[in-house]
Amino acid sequence: MKEKAIVLWSGGKDCNLALQLAKEEGYEIVALITFHSKSTEFRAHSREWMELQSKSLGIPHLLLEIQEPFAENYELQLQKLKDQLNITLAVSGDISEVHGNSNWISDRAQAVGIKTFLPLWHMDRTEVIKQLQEFDFEVLVTMVKSPWLDRTFVGRKMDSKLIEEFKALGIENGLDLCGEQGEYHTMVLNGPSYRSPILMNGFKIIQHEELFHLAEMNLSLDGKYKVPSLEKQKVCVQCGIPFSCYTQGCWCAELPMIMPMENTTDCLCSACLKSRINEKLIENDQKPIE
Known part of the structure; x- marks a missing residue:
């Protein structure tokens, strides 16, 4: 019997890759879970975009609000997911520690008796990018942060040309190839498990302090798909x-x-x-x- 799992979801490249690797391991993905607080503004990861991903993937997407104290509330929500969906596993696309801290979701999941699957954890950055290319994910840069990147990078696809530019900037200004320090964020338009690609029909780029990001996006999905009832x-x-x-x-x-x-x-x-x-x-x- 397959283990039932949730995937922590932002819609970006890393969680999409983690989802694909979890499916190849044989886990049954029952839901995509996005934890957020009242102050979350979804500048880099559009809620509308995530809902279209859910439809194309055929996997329910749940937005769960977390309040302070955050650790206790994460554990409370994970316990509810465990009890209500009969899951035993949480999948995350985390790659490395943030500011030297341990893995947040592993700590929270362990507290409520849920296992974690972190297929990208401590993976070499070039290997992460290589796997994204091998699975033929279509990835779009949705937000960048100066001084590492400027507005000209927003809205570009992560093709071989852009990846080489990122590698050069890594030498020049310390840009992390996978954007692990917040240098850039992404969303996925298409991938191996998508029934139809998400279409980007237009957008604007706006600035917020040191950030440049997509706004007023015109998104559509080529195909009318229903998400299974959860x-x-x-x-x-x-x-x-x-x-x-x-x-x-x-x-x-x-x-x-x-x-x-x-x-x-x-x-x-x-x-x-x-x-x-x-x-x-x-x-x-x-x-x-x-």
């Missing part, structure tokens, strides 16, 4: 009965939206949710649902 196993916080919910077409979407629902920390089963909704409807002199 079934989550949950336990009702009111009655304790297990139930299933889905990322698309869930039964709860058919019920009236009554907000707020005080003191509810997680999902309710169908019966308890209907009961709470009817309480609110009656309070507001409205007809309860059957």
Whole structure:
């Protein structure tokens, strides 16, 4: 039986390569997971772009908000993913330590009993680039940081010419070939597991302090694909009965939206949710649902 895994997802070159290597190892990828905070602005990694990747790959994509304290909240979310999706593994495209720290996701996953698969960890930078080329990934530079790079690099594809320029700049100004210190960021348009390429039909380049990045992008996907519904196993916080919910077409979407629902920390089963909704409807002199 295949191990079920999630892939930590930004849409960039490294997580795409890690996804491909995880699939070749035989892992069953059940979801792409993007952790973010309220302050995340998605300048380098467009949310719309990630959703198109999800459709082309045929893998559900979940955006999960993390609040302080970050370590505890990462572990809480990973525990929920473990319980709800029955995963045993988290895949990450991390390449090296940041500021000498240990691998963040490995530490968080270990705390909740999830294994990690880090196929790029400590891999030579030239080997990472070589594998991207061998798998024929179509990679676009979405953000650069000065003084390493200027706006002329934004929107360029990572072809052999650009890679040679990056190698030369590594000698000249210390640019990391894979952008591990934030020198540049990427998004992937196409790859071996994509059913259709994502098309970039237009964009603008804007500056934010020392950063230059894509904006006002016109993206499309050549093909109408549906993402499989992701079934989550949950336990009702009111009655304790297990139930299933889905990322698309869930039964709860058919019920009236009554907000707020005080003191509810997680999902309710169908019966308890209907009961709470009817309480609110009656309070507001409205007809309860059957």
